[in-house]
Amino acid sequence: MIRISTIFIAICMVLVAASLGLVLHAVAGFSGTDSAIVALTALTFLILYNAVSMRLRDRSDVGGQIADLSRGTADLARQVAEFGRRLAAVEGRMVSANSAGSDRIQAVLGEINELGGLVKQLAISVASHEDLLASGAAAPPAPSGRPHSEPQVEPAITPEPAAPAARPAPVAAAKPAPSAEATPPSRNQPQLLAAVKNAVEESRLDIYLQPMVTLPQRKVRFYEAVTRLRDDKDQILVADDFIPTAEAGGLIGRIDHMVMLRCIQVLRRLMVRNKDVGVFCNVSAATLGNPVNFAQCLDFLEANRALAPSFVLEFKQAAFRHLGPTEIENLAALSQRGYRFSIDHVTDLRIEPRDLADRGVRFIKVPAALLLDPKQSSTSDIHPSDLSDLLGRFGIDLIAEKIEGERAVVDLLDYDVRFGQGFLFAPPRPLRPEGASATGGATANKESGTPNGSSNTVPIAGPAAESPMRATGNAALARRAAGPG
Template identity: 35%
Template structure:
């Protein structure tokens, strides 16, 4: 339609121009050339007028469209503002609502944890009394004879399940008890009952060292590759025996767990670690620490309450501290341990997985829990020691972990040849005797913070 209208307008303008030229030539006796020039001028003027009219009409149409778009954009901005206001209101009220909903549950969990601790302490005292009594009996050489199974004795010895079942089949005693009991229906030959388990000499040695605080703090650096610049220090504990012999953590930890001294050991280690970190950050703010703690401490109500309060007081250094757990310990963690880790992650602290032997892990889930580093020995990564790889090739592990937000640390490096072999694995953090053996922190450094000592004494006295 617009095309036809344009053709008609052009035709009309041409007719008008020709008419003007004819009238000028016939009526006004203009020369033909002058008449034709006048007609052409009229045609040009009409064409120019038409173009201006069309441009003005197009401009008005465009302005109308822009006004409509601006109105729609204004409506959209209004709606976005309303949605943003609603989201801000939800963000402001949601934490309070969540706290209100979870506070009763947290209180119940804390009460349960306190009750469990009381039960554990009671059982520990009970077992210690049993051990002492059995030790006295064993020392005197008195082996009590029972003519039958005891009925509800107040003190009885725990036997292994296989020994207990065998004793029941043979009608033999299943515990050392000085109390009189009823004879069995069918008397059997009597054997001396096995004495209760008493602490070994090594366990007593470990207990004495921990209670006397003969605990040494050693540091081993974790360096960047290929620059070999120190990025972290791992905190390692050693016990100094009475004969000045050093006891490594792998040796004394089982004994400390058996004597229920892990929380006391972790208390000493954590406070000393922060004391060291303050000295380190005074010279270099980029160096951090990895501190090994036991998962048992996370479910110890008394320890964890003071532990979390201490970490909250030192949250300014949270980005420089990682608490380290073995892969086996991480896999055995239950809801209580996970809740404790979540609370520490909320403060700003991060975690590390050590002694990894199986790559079939949910690394994204670890990141969500706050884990930021994974440690694997160099022999396992290079295929010289057994490791379950799953779908991840060891050569691709570093890049895969980096995409997940986790740094790979290869430890137990002892030779330059191992470093050369790691070049194709894109390893950026390494640890081992090649770079430095664990070195003891000087006692004068550990003794330089009275405030830390006071806090430690308070925590250790529970």
């Protein structure tokens, strides 16, 4: 647009100068040379005038732009000043908030220190009282003059009255009663096989229950069914003694089926009082590999499929690692029916939680001594303190078994172990007869003529067993809070 106007002005100036020269030549009588000189002179003046006017106009435009720029700069400066004022106000508020927060933190720290001193004093007092109670309980009891209400101090489900107070817990708890866990006389293999066969045929199979408790609350959550056989002389055969012989003699399938039947009956009795309780039932890998025995067990478990969420089938770690194709297929059939599995007899912490979770394993029982062994951190792929968190990511709960001392419980709490099992809480005890009531422990003792707490048919879950044990655990925690001093 600018170029067109400039060309138009130039053409107009040439025309004006040429017209002036023609008028002077035609009207005034100027010669052609004079007329041309006058025309060129006029054209020169016109060009100079146009240049000067354009320069003045450009200067006025630049002045306007400078004025606009100055106004924009002033607006920007005002905005920057406003932002600076707001930023200073925010900084002031932050400083005041930080000062107020530090004052509150100091006040809270002061209160925490005061509470820490009070808790330490309370811990020392509780520990001293617990030591006094322990020393009183460790004294030999009177043979016949004890009042009937004294079992409130000594748990009713412990193997013998002096077991909770004895400091060497592993030795005292490992021998519940001479009549119940007496070591049978040595037998050779044929004699032992004959004794096992007679016991199975005559249904001399007893189920003992050992509770699994939550930590640190020590609330009974599960029971493990422990199998015992009685020979013709009523001598007890523990599982470690007769299971290898039963597997070699082809009797383990019948034993597992009988145990499952008893466990289902026990579970139904337990769920009448508590819907959240569960039962662990040990199953041999030989039963999984035998088509006839497994089909019989599968039919029975299929008929009791409604109890699958509370009925856990337990296998040994060594057997679970060496499952064949048939065993794996049968295990998958149980998992499809909703049954969950547990791994016990763990000898090392080389565990693949993803593979176990895919096969339906939801519990792993590790001995407390193995978890607390400092050598395991160097021989295993994971530190024992991180094992519970790793298993929890795959939906597997860690159960610490064979707990025999309060010190182990305190250390296991640092490992985030949720469940515990062992003689510290209760040894395996035989089932009460079917007709006994849920709180008939004292009545059963009175009818049998035995002293308090010495009857073989004890309650499945004695309520009185939890209170003294909980008090002992609190005392151990109190000692730990008090520290060495």
